[in-house]
Amino acid sequence: QVQLVESGGGLVQAGGSLRLSCAASGRTKSRYAMGWFRQGPGKEREFVAAISRSGGSTYYADSVNGRFTISRDNAKNTVSLQMNSLNPEDTAVYYCAAANRYGNYVRRDAYDYWGQGTQVTVSS
Numbered sequence: 001q002v003q004l005v006e007s008g009g010g011l012v013q014a015g016g017s018l019r020l021s022c023a024a025s026g027r028t029k030s031r032y033a034m035g036w037f038r039q040g041p042g043k044e045r046e047f048v049a050a051i052s053r054s055g056g057s058t059y060y061a062d063s064v065n066g067r068f069t070i071s072r073d074n075a076k077n078t079v080s081l082q083m084n085s086l087n088p089e090d091t092a093v094y095y096c097a098a099a100n101r102y103g104n105y106v107r108r109d110a111y112d113y114w115g116q117g118t119q120v121t122v123s124s
Contacts (some may be wrong), residue, residue, distance in 0.1 A: 001029065006118040007021050008122070009094060014124050020083065034070075037095045040092040047105075051079065059105055095116075
């Protein structure tokens with residue numbers, strides 16, 4: 001089992017930045033691909049970004065590409081999401097997820113473990 005805990009959410013004005021972090025514990029000796037998803041009010045949970053096990057490959061949703069950056073520190077078992085140029089449409093609960101097998105990391109069903117989420121609110 002792997003436990004994921006997100007942090008770094010909060011309230012920010014449009015145009016501002018936030019940095020989310022996700023700390024993994026448990027069976028972290030196995031390398032996992034990591035992803036971030038978000039769920040806005042009344043919306044389905046959607047893919048935001050993902051990073052491969054080594055960190056050598058990253059993937060982004062079109063809506064955040066160029067504004068968000070995903071990174072990982074395997075020594076510390078953490079993954080981060082730097083979010084810049086935030087706008088009200090980015091308001092959502094952000095979830096960290098871990099996948100222990102190869103797959104399409106854009107899809108929710110590629111992931112085996114999920115965090116509880118952290119709220120990000122962007123005011124206009």
